[in-house]
Amino acid sequence: MKILHITDAASGGVLTSLTALARNQAAHPEVSAVGVRYTPRADSPSRNHIAAGLGPMVDLHCWSPGPGSTVLTLIKGIIRELREDWDLIHLHSSRAGFLGRILALAVPSHAHLVYSPHGFSFNQTGYPQFQLRIFKLLERIALLGSRDLALVSPGEAELAAEVLPGVRTAILANAVDPELFAPKDSPGLTSRPPAPLSVIQVGRIMSQKRPELFAEVARLAEIRYPGSFTFTWIGEGERNLLSACPEISITGWITGEEIRSHLSNAALMLFTSAGEGMPMSLLEAASAGVPTVGSDVIGVRDLIDHRVDGMLFRTADEAVDALFTLTDADIRSSMAAAARRRVLLKHNESTLASNSLQVYRKFMTPASVAESAAVSNAGSRAS
Structure with missing residues (x-):
């Protein structure tokens, strides 16, 4: 053919x-x-x-x-x-x-x-x-x-x-290639420092990804659980859409190898998109043993079994609650391993x-x- x-x-x-x-x-x-x-x-x-x-x-x-x-x-x-x-x-x-x-x-x-x-x-x-x-x-x-x-x-x-x-x-x-995005150690590393946990998003900074919601979640998380998280947006675009939380780090466009390095050091992904087909960045995070807190929309809920291999949310408050739930190392490790298994079985x-x-x-x-x-x-x- x-x-x-x-x-x-x-x-x-x-x-x-x-x-x-x-x-x-x-x-x-x-x-x-x-x-x-x-x-x-x-x-x-x-x-x-x-x-x-x-x-x-x-x-x-x-x-x-x-x-x-x-x-x-x-x-x-x-x-x-x-x-x-x-x-x-x-x-x-x-x-x-x-x-x-x-x-x-x-x-x-x-x-x-x-x-x-x-x-x-x-x-x-x-x-x-x-x-x-x-x-x-x-x-x-x-x-x-x-x-x-x-x-x-x-x-x-x-x-x-x-x-x-x-x-x-x-x-x-x-x-995705599960070997390329394999975690360096066991998924959901319990040896990672308990705080602050590194929370990332990967993609273009644009309205469809709802960066304003990402910034609002980051702002609320710092108010309610000060010092518990750091937030990083891996990508480039309309940076002003993240202005509600100046503490968010923005990497700009980086290489695939650099993205994999960020994933290997991340604890969680916060995925705030308003709708997707099937986001590759979420699959890559799952393969790397990084569980996702994702918006409950088409394409995202297709990849997350709530409270099994990640968590879904509809509001900023729900997202903050989900992030806090995943500060528990055992819960985070269990969901990370389940997310990795999903990739190996269904998205290899x-x-x-x-x-x-x-x-x-x-x-x-x-x-x-x-x-x-x-x-x-x-x-x-x-x-």
Whole structure:
């Protein structure tokens, strides 16, 4: 099978997810070629950095010399690839997903199209309601080009079935290399100093991640339990959104190796996002034996079994209470070990390529409505 991945979101969790998928597919004996095409964002790593992550077996092309590329650049690139001899084109992120499927209506193509939004745009925060309705309408229109969605979590699949009539879904859960993010010692190190505990978040500082909530939790935690925690945001973006708590450390963009170093020294992750597909940073933390206190939203609750391998919250006060609960070293250690087990069993890169090929084949085989439902149900059970 010849597989091409296209994205205009070459940064953050989308890039991490796509990189793992393409790299593992390229090593699979049933795959003869894998390509990645992208347009960069302002926070995208260099082409050389992306190429190093993908490995030498993936054919990588950047369609723009730098960030700020026009929609026309993306359109021209997609049209070229639709005319090439790919068996399957996997579109990642909302803009590439919309353009790719709409263009497929006009451009003859041998390729089967599959789309992964990595978090639907109409489920985002920070946009006015009329704009969210437009995003939803565009997703429905794009179904004319392809209604096959490879979604990264059961919550995302449920949302798609509810909002997008006629959609066919399968779960292709994100995965990590559990050895790369293995804890240096046993998960949830009881030998770590009891206070202060290092609490981290990983990602772009943007409204969707609700940094204001992160800052509010940090502020309340210091008031109620002074000296018990330190808070660090690993990433870059709109720093003013964290201004409610000046004591929060901000690393800026750092390398993957540096992120792993922070994870190895962290006690907890505080994940305040308003909605996700399936956050890679949460998976990486779980693999490193760092339990998460996460917002009770799509994508996050798909990865946290409350009070088993992490804790969910709805308000800042609940988040502070959860952090305090996890100051107990035994509870923290138990949840850390359970989070690591979840990654080993359900989100291990070793099965990512074979899982993706199974999803692709089911989509590429003519299916009745009942068979389409079976694809979705089988994926949900697998996750």
